[in-house]
Amino acid sequence: MRLAVTTYEWSSHDFGGEVNPTDIPEVILLIPRRFRDERGWFSETYSVRSCPQALSRTAFVQDNQVFSAARGTLRGLHFQRPPQSQAKLVRVLRGRIFDVAVDLRVGSSTYGRWVGATLTAEAGEQLFVPHGFAHGYCTLEPETEVAYKVDSFYTPDCDAGLAWDDPSLDITWPIRTEEVVLSGRDRDLPTFANFVSPFRYEPAETPV
Numbered sequence: 178m179r180l181a182v183t184t185y186e187w188s189s190h191d192f193g194g195e196v197n198p199t200d201i202p203e204v205i206l207l208i209p210r211r212f213r214d215e216r217g218w219f220s221e222t223y224s225v226r227s228c229p230q231a232l233s234r235t236a237f238v239q240d241n242q243v244f245s246a247a248r249g250t251l252r253g254l255h256f257q258r259p260p261q262s263q264a265k266l267v268r269v270l271r272g273r274i275f276d277v278a279v280d281l282r283v284g285s286s287t288y289g290r291w292v293g294a295t296l297t298a299e300a301g302e303q304l305f306v307p308h309g310f311a312h313g314y315c316t317l318e319p320e321t322e323v324a325y326k327v328d329s330f331y332t333p334d335c336d337a338g339l340a341w342d343d344p345s346l347d348i349t350w351p352i353r354t355e356e357v358v359l360s361g362r363d364r365d366l367p368t369f370a371n372f373v374s375p376f377r378y379e380p381a382e383t384p385v
């Protein structure tokens with residue numbers, strides 16, 4: 178079941194943009210401020226100094242950049258199992274995506290539920306996906322480029338996933354099924370019904 182993403186203005190220069198708690202408070206939508214002038218604009222897209230605590234506590238170790246040729250390219254739902262689970266900070270360099278996080282933390286009040294947000298190069302929205310969540314996105318334009326930070330290195334032996342179209346997750350993807358472009362691996366991912374989660378819910382020590 179989809180949970181809402183609510184937006185409110187955040188005018189503080191501390192971060193300089195907007196931070197939007199979603200209905201799963203650990204999943205955070207951020208819109209870094211853009212300083213515009215006659216040449217264009219400048220934005221600090223990531224800063225340990227000024228980002229929400231949940232991000233400044235995350236020691237990212239790897240940057241990824243992904244090009245998807247076709248609109249409707251769907252990557253996910255993926256996660257890495259412990260001890261190589263990953264938190265991710267996702268943004269779009271070109272085009273638009275619908276980005277989704279699914280709560281896999283046993284004991285969470287939102288276990289098995291998802292939040293989604295449209296991220297665009299035009300506005301610079303970012304989504305922070307913490308440990309314990311599956312992550313996936315579909316592109317909404319051709320030739321979309323996505324960049325994201327992760328806090329654990331790629332570890333194929335820990336790579337895992339769930340089916341994007343699992344009816345028990347009931348994710349409302351904003352694309353028609355017939356236009357979805359999937360990898361062979363993503364076509365064969367298991368369903369949530371047969372899933373035994375390696376993640377446990379741990380209440381955050383401090384607010385995000």
Ligand SMILES: Cc1cn([C@H]2C[C@H](O)[C@@H](COP(=O)(O)OP(=O)(O)O[C@H]3O[C@H](C)C(=O)[C@H](O)[C@H]3O)O2)c(=O)[nH]c1=O
Nearest residue numbers: 241243252253254255256265312313314330331332360
């Ligand atoms: C993820 C990753 C992949 N690779 C290599 C492995 C393959 O040869 C090739 C494509 O990998 P894959 O098909 O797993 O790429 P995506 O389908 O975009 O996977 C990602 O999709 C969703 C959205 C995620 O959140 C994960 O970060 C990740 O699983 O890149 C690497 O060398 N390093 C990496 O960190």
